[in-house]
Amino acid sequence: MTAEVNAGLATLSDQLTLATVLLYVFAMIGYALDLGFGRSKVRAGAQAGRVLVTVGGGTDAAPPGSEEGQSPSEKATPAWTRWAGPVAVGLTWVGWAAHLTSILTRGLSVGRWPWGNMYEFVVAMCFAAVSAFLFMTVRYGTRFLGAFVTVAAALGLGFAVRYLHVQAGPVVPALNSYWVAIHVTAAIIASGLFIMAGVSGILYLVRKDTAVRLPSRADLERVAHRAIVIGFPIWTFAVIAGALWADKAWGRYWGWDPKEIWAFITWIAYAGYLHARATAGFKGRAAMIVQLIAFGCLLFNLVGVNILLGGLHSYAEVP
Known part of the structure; x- marks a missing residue:
């Protein structure tokens, strides 16, 4: 049975896919700033220098010019950089939601599962990759991969939109x-x-x-x-x-x-x-x-x- 195409939902799906690309790009920039200017992963070495154990005493003395619990290198880091990572994660979640909605509206526009051709499959595959990243970030703390996963998802979606896009429509009987x-x-x-x-x-x-x-x-x-x-x-x-x-x-x-x-x-x-x-x-x-x-x-x-x-x-x- 051939389903009629809801042109409005199909257009909305295409627009949401483009918005998702932009959100992933902005998220990638945030992750890159977090990697480039955020707190270095080698904090242990920096913090080791602030521990001065005296004979018969166990108190720590912070180096001159630093606050308690903060190394000089961390204090020198611009304040805005500490927000780059959380903002990037937030943009990724917003992009994920837009991505999911684009897939759902694509399927609803034709009344079938929304992976009946290469365009839809690649869009869904990029969604699965971002979903896996977000799951592993929550479960294992893999935010450090954010810049690389989001750029891969943005490139994959861009390739799908530019070279694989087809108008929403029915599929061959074998896929029903x-x-x-x-x-x-x-x-x-x-x-x-x-x-x-x-x-x-x-x-x-x-x-x-x-x-x-x-x-x-x-x-x-x-x-x-x-x-x-x-x-x-x-x-x-x-x-x-x-x-x-x-x-x-x-x-x-x-x-x-x-x-x-x-x-x-x-x-x-x-x-x-x-x-x-x-x-x-x-x-x-x-x-x-x-x-x-x-x-x-x-x-x-x-x-x-x-x-x-x-x-x-x-x-x-x-x-």
Whole structure:
């Protein structure tokens, strides 16, 4: 059954997507200011210099010109910089809300799940990445990745708007199925977590030892590993659900379609990362390289297959 398009909601969705890009860009600027001018991560060394233990006494003496509990370097930091990080987080939450509303209005405008083509899928994938970042920020304190995640989300949305955008409308009959809510949703959530891991891995490799204000390599590796540990079983479920959907739609579980092949290759790559880290002791640079290879497989599966290769999944409506 063909659903009529609500032009007003479709236009509102497009406008909210553009507003989301701007909000993520402003948030990225706030995170960058927080990294560049906020409190340095090497506070322990600065605070160590203010502890003067006397023989038979245990009181601390603050260095001249500093306040209690504050090192001279922190006092010299402009007052406005302490608000850069919280403001950036607030802008990210506002952008997240606008992002979510843009997805909901897109779906409501056509009366279906709002990931029936490449444009909608990339928009949803960027939303999942920001959601994963916000969750991990609340749970694990990963605000230090804000500048990099928000710029990745803004670039992804900008690419979708510029090169993948199609007008809201009905989808092919094969996509009018409850399996969209199961298979595609799982793939989107896992992809968002893998993007978090990929951003952490790239930053790990390009980070210099002298960049004291950037997150440490240990923190980056920890974030990447946690994201993959959460995302891998979800991706596994997405692959299994895709096989079940294929059997219902085409009468077979596996047909060597390019999308199926690369989804499985991506699964093998991330399984290889987890196996190498757990058994062979892969850590540090070697582990990051392995997971970035897996991340490359993921990106090619999500974008490259639909644009460059054909097959039964070629109904992505790439303009």
